[in-house]
Amino acid sequence: MPARTRSGNSLRVAVLADSDTRWKWGALTARRTVGDDSGADITGFLLRGRATPTSRQLTEVASSVAAPREVTGTEFIDLVRTGPYDVIVLALVGGSVQAMLHGLAHLWPHPARRPVLVTGYVGVVYEKLADGLLLRHGADLVLANSPYDAERFREVYEGVGADAGAVTEAALPFLGGAPYDGRADALVFAAQPSVPEKRSDRAYLLRRLVGHARLHPARDVVLKLRSRPGEHTTHIEELPYQRLVRDLAPPPNFRLAYGHMGEVLDRTGLLATVSSTAALESLHRGIPTAVLTDLGVREPLGNHYFLGSGCLTSFDRLDQGHRPAADPGWLARHGVAPRPDPYHSVRTKIAELLDRPQLPPPAPYYTSATATGYLPGILARHRLDEAPPERLTGVRRVVRDAMRDAARGAYRHGVQRVAPVIRRMGEL
Incomplete structure (x- = not known):
């Protein structure tokens, strides 16, 4: 894939992740997608939540991408609106991918020059196959880590009458390292x-x-x-x-x-x-x-x-x-045997999409018509079921953001520290 857009500018890639393992997958996928030596500008974001990783966990990922900044779902949508990206990698749990796809679709309700949206799975896909895939439907590329996964993914989409064209065979981006020489025990x-x-x-x-x-x-x-x-x-x-x-x-x-x-x-x-x-x-x-x-x-x-x-x-x-x-x-x-360039199809497809003058609006399978009792709850968890909030400035914005950060910190402490202790005490 070219390292630059048709206008001659370096590719701008945004990675949004919600845990250490998904940040690892997203950052490395971005590297494999645009090429390690492409000079692309890759910016990382962490979706705030109970699994937000620590600095130590981020350091262990060793992705060579600068440390990501924390954002909410609505903040990320706003950043995409004001800062144009060529590619967005959604390294999130299925429900969060679906919420972001709907939020991004509101930015481009009509065909437009918009980013290519990429998502996929961090590792072994052994549970919630249909649920997870349908929550990811609507991205331009849904990456499959193996021929086996690509076949299963297409069967799910075709089985519900959804377009399976986004399924693209790739590989786990962290496969590599020195082959085993038999010496270690x-x-x-x-x-x-x-x-x-x-x-x-x-x-x-x-x-x-x-x-x-x-x-x-x-x-x-x-x-x-x-x-x-x-x-x-x-x-x-x-x-x-x-x-x-x-x-x-x-x-x-x-x-x-x-x-x-x-x-x-x-x-x-x-x-x-x-x-x-x-x-x-x-x-x-x-x-x-x-x-x-x-x-x-x-x-x-x-x-x-x-x-x-x-x-x-x-x-x-x-x-x-x-x-x-x-x-x-x-x-x-299962995509484990070494292959010369497992991301060739991904880069080719992204290059073809970037070369189009316009792309259609993101079109997730789940809509208010197909999932009336399911979709609203998914969107509500990310505050994407509401109209965009009024823009606040000055002291009001500082106070609001401080209160939200304090509330999120208290929630995360409760989920990560207090709740497990209470559950363990209940087992005594």
């Missing part, structure tokens, strides 16, 4: 914030991981964690592994790890997980990867996504030295 368990949910299941996985460390004292066993206590990612973690492991007295070869997943994979000889997207990163490098069946192969766990991969196994087998071998056909179909 550490077993790394990639934890997930909400899978599994039950305390007993999480405690079981920890016991088995610590037990594996005791059985293999010469092997490093690493518990790779997504966030520190008090931080949040895409999902709220109410039972952090850091707290559960305190009572197990792990041996010296067991340790916790944070930081960039790619750096941890550089030292990994066997990755184990329930269903983390880290499994795809590991498989892409050729690292032996174990998707655990100890808690069953169940849709709520997400490990059913790996059926046919050759990776499904148990701690009993890992304790005995088993190293799963992935099926090459499954890897290719």
